[in-house]
Amino acid sequence: MCCRHLSFNWKLSGLLAPQIGDLKKLETLILQHCSFTGWIPRSLGNLAELSFLSLSGNNFTGWIPRSLGTLSKLQWLDLSDNQLTGYIPVSTHFLPGLDLLHNLKELILSRNKLSGKIPEKLFRSNMALTQVLLDENELTGEIPSTLGLVRTLQSLHLGGNSLNGSVPSNINNLINLLGLDIQNNKLTGQLPNFSGMNSLLRVDLSNNSFEETEAPAWLSTLPSLGILLVYYFVHKIFISFKPSLININVKFKRGAQDYRQWTT
Template sequence: MKGDMVAGGWKGEKGQRPVSEIGWQGLKSLSKLKMLNLRWNELKALVTSSGKFPDSISISPSLEALGISNNHMSGKLPRWMGNMSSLMGISMFSNHFEGPIPVEFCKLGNLEFLDLSENNLSSSIPSCFNQLKVKHVHLNRNQLSSLITRAFYNSSSLVTLDLSDNHLNGTIPSWIGSLHVLSILLLKFNNFEGEILVQLCQLKQLSILDLSENNFFGSIPPCFREIPFKTTYEKSSLETGYQMGGISTFSLWSFVEGLKSLGEHYMMDVGYGTIIFHSLDVQQKVELTTKHESYAYKGNILDYMSGVDLSCNHLKGEIPLEMGNLSNIRILNLSHNNLFGSIPSTFSQLKQIKSLDLSYNRLNRKIPSQLIELDKLEVFSMAHNNLLGATPDRKAQFATFEESIYEGNLFLCGLPL
């Protein structure tokens, strides 16, 4: 390739050519490319004038990691990605992709990490996803609809499933209990309905469960006590255990700087399987509501997070006494339901709890005095219920709480009221 780089293209023997054209041709010549990361708007120099991926392109068949997150890519997800059989990690979040997830993705037999979140993807999740050995799936903040059907049926490797902020409906499928290593299940902000399945209690590795902002009804299954909700390294781990050497990687910077001498390799790196995901600059990230706001937890901090959020549904009945056995959880949110009866005194056993929200229910008895034993409690609310009697003694953490945590309970008395 001869000539000089100029604004908007390459000036050579045949005149100026657009950077996007040169870019895709450059990628075709990198036959041993292992990693391609064009995140954070760097892709502007490589996309077509319409801001879309080309309908067909020949990228290295040995590519193992593809990252094009935080760009302005639009159009449909390219079907040709299904031919990249070596792909282990795909990070394409925060773009404007639309339309369905191509069924061709089901051919990616080595895929372990998939993040298509924060796009405009629609239609249903392909049922053939259950053929994959993927560990972490992030499809949140899209417009996916319809039922889950068998999309993740028998997905024995699945650790993270984030389908929150979509338009999914129907009931949680009963096969959910077969996902024995599932640790993070996020289904909030959808249109799921029906009772909360007891099959969830079969998920012994589960540590984060968020079913909030749906249409679930019925009672809370007492069998939740059977879930340890322990912290686990699997939540944040992106290790593959796969030894690699002489890895070819590619970035837009190396492309521009080295455009005059295209060869088999641009950058060399040596390491273990984690280098694949580090090269994409991705890490596990989930959002949880605590302290009355939504916070993003990512990386190693996830290993220490555990919690249950069942808020904003139509749950009724009494809070099971057995929920006091969830001694490992740090977040419990049961607000905005139709729960009645008493606050279980067994909640005093929630020794790790930092955020407990029982507001906007129909709880109608005394507040257990044993709750003052919760010495790690930072956020607590029982507002807008029908509680009566005296408020707990202003000791330990309860000495820090203000009147607002009790508001909307006409028959409560005592400080700080």
């Protein structure tokens, strides 16, 4: 009898043994909210049949193993809520990386200590990604413009990092996006243009350094948008929203105390 599914063993702890890579027929490996420590074993790259992998809510440290990039059938990768460090690995001429996961639909790396830039190579137009959750890490650099190529995206969470520069102008290619979180970064330039993103339900742009602006024209054109958060604590900014144009909850702060809210 072959083991194909291994999941929800909450009482497990210690190191995840490299022998886990010997379970060659494994299709599902879900070890969420255990008490595992140490590095994620590279031998997981031997699990060629794996479709679902979640190691979230443990105490794994070290780097994301490049060998995960060999899991060609993987659709769901969740390594959130650990203590992982280092860069997000992408392939080189001789080494695999997460950009080789052609069937991946959900990439969840939230709440770790990952650093460096978000690799442009991580995203391509032929991907089927629906969720990219990289929030609450230590990522730097600009948001890669290649994200705008992944038209299947529904959730994009990059908040709580140290990303800088402008939001890529092709962000409005993501016409299936439901939620966008880029709050608590160091983003500058003009507010992003969300024209044509008619599926958007919630956008959080708060605690960045966008330029002063009047109400953007796209604000009155998005039929589904219910919440737009634009808190500002440091830089002086005035935004003349006209909430009568759309059924939307708009919030902003200037300073620590000035709170305003409109709901129509």
